[in-house]
Amino acid sequence: MRTVSTLCIVLFAGSAHADVLHHWTQLNDGRSQSFRAIVSDDTCPAIEIDGALHQMSVRAGVMPDFPNLVCEFATDKPVASAQVNTLRFPVRPERADRMVVVGDTGCRLKDGSPVQACNDPEEWPFATISGSIAEKEADLAIHVGDYYYRETECLDPDICGDTYGDTWRTWEADFFAPGQAMLSAHPFVFVRGNHENCNRAWLGFDRYLAAEPMRDPLMCDNYQAPFVVEFDDLQLPVIDSSTRDRDTYTWDRLRAMQEQFTDVLPRLDRETLVLTHTPLWGYGSKKRESDELETLESIQRDAFGDMLPRLVSGVVAGDLHFAQLVSTSGNPVQITFGNGGVWLYTTPEGRVDDLQVGHGVTGDIFGFNQFGFGMIERVATGLDVTFFDQTGEAAVKCTAPASVETCAPEGV
Incomplete structure (x- = not known):
């Protein structure tokens, strides 16, 4: 059990060092928020959400004229903090005034x-x-x-x-x-x-x-x-x-x-x-x-x-x-x-x-x-x-x- 946990930590840690070119947060249907990143690596990074690591998924892969990955982590739950490495993402507010x-x-x-x-x-x-x-x-x-x-x-x-x-x-x-x-x-x-x-x-x-x-x-x-x-x-x-x-x-x-x-x-x-x-x-x-x-x-x-x-x-x-x-x-x-x-x-x-x-x-x-x-x-x-x-x-x-x-x- 400890070996599996250690392996997961290593995988997350390795993916967290992806070269992020640009990052942002967008609000979608309902109360969903999507944390997105464009990366030059061949894998998506991990994102830290309220202190817990989650693997970002590939939204769009490499293709002609677009030589990068678009990575995403979406949730409809409230989030207090989100970051990849030292890059902080804005988060969905409670109100929109x-x-x-x-x-x-x-x-x-x-x-x-x-x-x-x-x-x-x-x-x-x-x-x-x-x-x-x-x-x-x-x-x-x-x-x-x-x-x-x-x-x-x-x-x-x-x-x-x-x-x-x-x-x-x-x-x-x-x-x-x-x-x-x-x-x-x-x-x-x-x-x-x-x-x-x-x-x-x-x-x-x-x-x-x-x-x-x-x-x-x-x-x-x-x-x-x-x-x-x-x-x-x-x-x-x-x-x-x-x-x-x-x-x-x-x-x-x-x-x-x-x-x-x-x-x-x-x-x-x-x-x-x-x-x-x-x-x-x-x-x-x-x-x-x-x-x-x-x-x-x-x-x-x-x-x-x-x-x-x-x-x-x-x-x-x-x-x-x-x-x-x-x-x-x-x-x-x-x-x-x-x-x-x-x-x-x-x-x-x-x-x-x-x-x-x-x-x-x-x-x-x-x-x-x-x-x-x-x-x-x-x-x-x-x-x-x-x-x-x-x-x-x-x-x-x-x-x-x-x-x-x-x-x-x-x-x-």
């Missing part, structure tokens, strides 16, 4: 678009934003999608690097290396963006960040199953809107989006923040410094915009490359943070009233056209929403109950 929100963080390299200078932190400030997020006191963080933007080759590597496509090198350059500071500081809820759909970087997303296991045999889902992150007094349903272009609007897509929401609707029985990539309501331009402003919405508004119960206090999204709060009559507040690093679109700065923010829907907006991120705070009277710049300085605060009427520049 302060939530950081960031989105659209990658560096854009795409045919037909202006080249973003990925090597210039002023032009692509995601690393700065990640560091600022790490310094914030928060219970959890939400990434509302679009981690990957380097789709085409950069013709000048000194300006924008030498990696592109759905590969490990691109995922590390676009997300994991600049994002490790925030990943080490907070447990995350990850939302799939349209840049992680089946025509783009679905494989990297499935390997690293998807809530559900990888398919066997390997294949892409246009819509991954919705899930609900749960706390005693809050629910966060996550809806996959990665396949959402109105240019390819079909009844099949409308029904698929509607079915996602009707799948989770019976579970919603307390305050709810809906998390998805594309906003239900918005206004601006998908061009830089443009005067051609218009309604910006997704098929989700038609699919389930009229089905949101009163329990829903807000819809949290990204996709539009700016920050914006939208107030409409009879609907929850739309909170959009798509200003996490990719070059910015255009939104009117500050407050503008009586705009068409959806098909047949008039509303008011408050826009913030700078790089940064947000914070949602649950208080007795509703939601406080704060817009931060890339350095972590508060620029705008919309006090509870969050609406355009309550938004004002900080320090004024």
Whole structure:
């Protein structure tokens, strides 16, 4: 018996020294938390959970363009501490009252678009934003999608690097290396963006960040199953809107989006923040410094915009490359943070009233056209929403109950 125990200790001890490249914690369905690590070794390490060693399992193995293992240890039990060697993982909180929100963080390299200078932190400030997020006191963080933007080759590597496509090198350059500071500081809820759909970087997303296991045999889902992150007094349903272009609007897509929401609707029985990539309501331009402003919405508004119960206090999204709060009559507040690093679109700065923010829907907006991120705070009277710049300085605060009427520049 002693020999077997000694052997187990030796095996765990040996695996604990795996070369961990990146690590993070993500919150999945129910009260589940998944501790994940990318390692360069051929075996997964042991993870110490509240003083006890557990072997991490292989989530994704080595394959072409992805020369590393993705390791995972998942549990739905409360955890006070988790670490691999000296690397500590954030753990799931008991409550979710302060939530950081960031989105659209990658560096854009795409045919037909202006080249973003990925090597210039002023032009692509995601690393700065990640560091600022790490310094914030928060219970959890939400990434509302679009981690990957380097789709085409950069013709000048000194300006924008030498990696592109759905590969490990691109995922590390676009997300994991600049994002490790925030990943080490907070447990995350990850939302799939349209840049992680089946025509783009679905494989990297499935390997690293998807809530559900990888398919066997390997294949892409246009819509991954919705899930609900749960706390005693809050629910966060996550809806996959990665396949959402109105240019390819079909009844099949409308029904698929509607079915996602009707799948989770019976579970919603307390305050709810809906998390998805594309906003239900918005206004601006998908061009830089443009005067051609218009309604910006997704098929989700038609699919389930009229089905949101009163329990829903807000819809949290990204996709539009700016920050914006939208107030409409009879609907929850739309909170959009798509200003996490990719070059910015255009939104009117500050407050503008009586705009068409959806098909047949008039509303008011408050826009913030700078790089940064947000914070949602649950208080007795509703939601406080704060817009931060890339350095972590508060620029705008919309006090509870969050609406355009309550938004004002900080320090004024």
